Every structure is written in C-alpha cells, then in structure tokens.
Amino acid sequence: MSTLQSLLATHRAGHNVGLYSVCCSNEQVLRAAMHVALRHDSVLLIEATSNQVDQFGGYTGMTPPQYRDYVQALAAEEGFPHARLVLGGDHLGPNAWQKKPAAEAMAHARTLIEAYVAAGFHKIHLDCSMSCADDPVPLPDAIVAARSAELALIAERTAADHGLPPPVYVIGTEVPVPGGEASLADGLQVTTPAAAAQTLAIHQRAFDTPALHAAWQRVIAMVVQPGVDFDHSSVHEYDPAAAGALADFLEQQPRIVFEAHSTDYQRESGLHALVRDHFAILKVGPAATFAYREALFALAAIESALLPAAQCSQLPQVLEQVMLALPAPWQGHYHGDEATLRLLRSFAFSDRCRYYWGEPALAAAVQTLFTNLQQHAPPLVLLSQYLPEQYRAVREGQLQNTPQALVQHRIGLCLDEYARACTRNQAGARPRVNG
Incomplete structure (x- = not known):
C-alpha cells in the first residue's frame, strides 16, 4: 500500500484527515509548500x-522528467525528505489537444501518460471528460471511461517496464474546468448521487479486464462537483447541506x-468541512499564485516608497506590458x-497572470525587486503598511526580513489552511464509513 493509499485508508476508517495537492510550477510556491509540509x-x-507539463514542454517548457528533476532539486535545497514527496499528474488525457480529432488527440494522450509514469509520477488523474473535435458534445460516460481505461493500461505497463511502484488513479466525468470557471453567474450544480454511481459503475466495467483488475483496486478517488468553484471575481462557497447526499453515497x-x-x-472552515464530508483530496493552484502576486505587488509598493523610480523594478507595470504584448493566455x-x-x-x-512569470522581462523585474530589497x-513601518501579517512574524523573530522569505510566508498562509484542514480537522465527524 502506497503512502497515499495508507493516508486515505485512515480517512475511510473514520479519521478526519485528508490530502492537499499543490498544482503549480512556481518556484516560490513550491518552496513555500515544502516549508508548510x-x-x-x-x-x-x-x-x-x-x-503545464507535457511531452512537448507545455507552457512551462518542461517535460515530465524535467519537472520531476526541478521539484526534486528544490526539495534537496529545502531539506525536504524525498520519502514524503509525491508527484502527480492532473487532467492527464486529451485536454491539450481537444481541438484535434479524437484519434490524434488520444495518440498524444497515450504518449503523455507514458511520459508521466516513466518519470515517476505516482498519482495519475485520468481525465478524458472533454470532447475532441469530432466527438459528440457532451461526451458519453462510456467513451470517457473507455478512454480512461486505455490510458490506465499504458500507465500499468509503463510502471512495470521501468520497475516503478504501480500508480494510483483518480477518475471522474464531472470534472470542473482547470483554473476556475469563466463565470459563476448561472450557479453550480452539485453532482447527484445517481450521476456519481453511474460514473463509478461505468468505469468499473471499463476496468473489468485481467490487465486492469489490479489497477481498479488502486483507484483512490473520483472527481465530482461538490459545489465549490471560483471565477474572476467571486467564490462559490461550500455548502455541506447541498453536498450531503454525495457524502452519504460515498x-x-x-x-x-x-x-x-x-x-x-474557500474559507478554512469550508476546507475542514470538505474533508469531513469525504472530499479528502483538496486541489489548490491559482490561490497560491494569487498570494505570490499579492506579495510581489506589496513588495513593489515598498520598493517604490524606498527608492527613486528609475531604480525600481516597476513590476506591476512590467506585468501589464507583458500581458498586453502576449495576450493569448487571458x-x-x-x-x-x-x-x-x-x-x-x-x-x-482566476489569476491568469500566473502564466507570465517565466517571461524574460517579468523574471528580470522580479529579480530587480528582490535585489533592491x-x-x-x-x-x-512599510512592512506594517503593506505586509502586516509578515510584519508581525518579523517582529516575533519568526521570519527573516528578506524578500524571498516574505513572499514565501505570504504563500504559506494560504497553504497552511489546507494543511490544517487535512491534518487537524476541526469540523466534527460523520459516522464511521464502510471500507
């Protein structure tokens, strides 16, 4: 049993523990995540x-082996134990190629899965929920499940060929849009127990082959819509009553x-309630890079109060210029x-500026900001004005007054909420579950 399976088995035994997943490639976010863990x-x-990461480099420019090496190098620098670090692949399937015909998109997806598993990614989210160019809309659950099983078979063979522990899997057809919704004006529909049961049954049938029998025993989770999401300017808060039937079903x-x-x-109380209600894996990404941007803008305001304009990074202005020059991501x-x-x-x-921090002009502005400070x-007095929580930590002797430490502390405050929800859940308990 892998570390993830063991932790989730503890949850299924009636303990309010969970697992938070940091979906990010930003260096400062990853360093902060290691400090929190x-x-x-x-x-x-x-x-x-x-x-972010695929066989062609994704928007980060990294292939799966390169991303693995990048994360492991950061872990070595931060003294984070290798045994407690788990890599996962999110939305693995034809997502990046859904504008192509299904045969072509799935060919790319097969190569993608092989690359991730061969690089040692252990947790694999099989996401074939999107329609490709010549597919019906919406895509029937049976096709989603068949494609997911096809990719799972490749993952099983790849792990065996490379002498790696067999992966664990996440399945699901009601998968929220990566990075948040464009608008929450029409509200959210919580997945019904009937829809969840159908998804589970159809996937179980698709995996019901000798080659995938063991893989089905390593399906650890299913993605459903619990009624949480965000758009550009609002957040749909978790309502335990609305998701109660789903929790009962599980x-x-x-x-x-x-x-x-x-x-x-989500508010921290909502995160605790989600874990209690068996949404035991919590995904976070844009909120962490949003905190990163907040910290950088605060530091830029401090910089502008301290130094002549000609010496300053002008980071907010550079970000705007780069986003206007390269508008495709927003x-x-x-x-x-x-x-x-x-x-x-x-x-x-939705923090679509997160796609830009690797652009040379913006990376140079961040470096100038850090060097200046x-x-x-x-x-x-300026810390108190622009970064009051960090000001208090510096005053208490808990935090160094360096730009990198201030930024990571700001991100860490966000990730701490997830860690507390998953390790010290205070939301009360549901009855002991089966399994």
Whole structure:
C-alpha cells in the first residue's frame, strides 16, 4: 500500500484527515509548500497539469522528467525528505489537444501518460471528460471511461517496464474546468448521487479486464462537483447541506474518496468541512499564485516608497506590458471594457497572470525587486503598511526580513489552511464509513 493509499485508508476508517495537492510550477510556491509540509509533518503532493507539463514542454517548457528533476532539486535545497514527496499528474488525457480529432488527440494522450509514469509520477488523474473535435458534445460516460481505461493500461505497463511502484488513479466525468470557471453567474450544480454511481459503475466495467483488475483496486478517488468553484471575481462557497447526499453515497462505497477541484479561495472552515464530508483530496493552484502576486505587488509598493523610480523594478507595470504584448493566455477569458480588463489582468481570482512569470522581462523585474530589497531591507513601518501579517512574524523573530522569505510566508498562509484542514480537522465527524 502506497503512502497515499495508507493516508486515505485512515480517512475511510473514520479519521478526519485528508490530502492537499499543490498544482503549480512556481518556484516560490513550491518552496513555500515544502516549508508548510515540514511544519505540519505531512506528505506533500505536488501535481503538474497537462497544460503545464507535457511531452512537448507545455507552457512551462518542461517535460515530465524535467519537472520531476526541478521539484526534486528544490526539495534537496529545502531539506525536504524525498520519502514524503509525491508527484502527480492532473487532467492527464486529451485536454491539450481537444481541438484535434479524437484519434490524434488520444495518440498524444497515450504518449503523455507514458511520459508521466516513466518519470515517476505516482498519482495519475485520468481525465478524458472533454470532447475532441469530432466527438459528440457532451461526451458519453462510456467513451470517457473507455478512454480512461486505455490510458490506465499504458500507465500499468509503463510502471512495470521501468520497475516503478504501480500508480494510483483518480477518475471522474464531472470534472470542473482547470483554473476556475469563466463565470459563476448561472450557479453550480452539485453532482447527484445517481450521476456519481453511474460514473463509478461505468468505469468499473471499463476496468473489468485481467490487465486492469489490479489497477481498479488502486483507484483512490473520483472527481465530482461538490459545489465549490471560483471565477474572476467571486467564490462559490461550500455548502455541506447541498453536498450531503454525495457524502452519504460515498459512505456506501469501498475504499475511494472524493477529489475536490477548484477549492481555491474557500474559507478554512469550508476546507475542514470538505474533508469531513469525504472530499479528502483538496486541489489548490491559482490561490497560491494569487498570494505570490499579492506579495510581489506589496513588495513593489515598498520598493517604490524606498527608492527613486528609475531604480525600481516597476513590476506591476512590467506585468501589464507583458500581458498586453502576449495576450493569448487571458484574451479569451477576460471580458469587459478597458478598465475592467486592466483590473482583471492583474487581480482576477482566476489569476491568469500566473502564466507570465517565466517571461524574460517579468523574471528580470522580479529579480530587480528582490535585489533592491535585499540591499535595502524593508523598514518595519512599510512592512506594517503593506505586509502586516509578515510584519508581525518579523517582529516575533519568526521570519527573516528578506524578500524571498516574505513572499514565501505570504504563500504559506494560504497553504497552511489546507494543511490544517487535512491534518487537524476541526469540523466534527460523520459516522464511521464502510471500507
């Protein structure tokens, strides 16, 4: 039994514990995540999404082996134990190629799965829920399940060929949009127990072959919609009453838990309630890079108060210039007049500026900002003004007054909420579940 299986078995035995998954490639976010996991003595699950990392490099420019090496190098620098680090692949399937015919998209998906598993990614989210160019819309569950089983077979063979532990799997057809919804104006529909039961049954039939019998026993979770999501400017909060029937349904199933996507920006009380209600895997991504951007903008305000304009990084202005010069990651998602677009580019909860931090001009601005504030440490009065929580930690002697430490602390406050929800859940208990 793998570390993840053991932890989720503890949840199924009636303990309010869970697993948070950091879906990100940002260096400062990953370093902060390692600090949080060390403080809470927890497993750290880091996941790359199929649009971030693929066999062609994704938007990060990294293939799965390169991403693995990158994360492991950061872990070595931070003194994070290798045994407590687990890598996962999120939305693995034809997602990046859904505008192509299904045969072509699935060919790419097969190569994608092989690359991830061969690189040692242990937790595999099989996501074939999207329609490709010549598919019906919506895609029938039977096709989703058949494609997922096809990819699972490749994952099984790849792990065996490379002498790696067999992967664990996440399945599901009601998969929230990666990175949040475009709008929550029409509300959210919580997955019904009947739909969850159908998804589970159809996938079980698709895996009911000699080659995949063992793999089905390693399906640890199913993605459903618990009624949580966010768009550019609002958050749909978790309502335990609305998801109660789903939680009841899961208690009748052996082994599995629910995986909750798009939990970013939920209140901590909501995260605790989600884990209690068997959404025992919580995914977070944009909220962490949103905190990163908040910290950088605060540091830029401190910098501008300390130094002549000509010496400053002008980071917010550089971000705006880069996003205008390279509009593809936001242009089809943000809508409104120019003032609205300008606000969304920098401040939207969907945080599409996260795609830009690797751009040379922006990376140079961040480096200038850090160098300036390393040479001119932020005075306490400016920390109090722009980073009050970090100000208190510096005053208490708990935090160094360096730009990197301040940024990571701000991100860590976000991730701490997930760690507490998964390790010290205070939301009360449901009855002991079966399995």
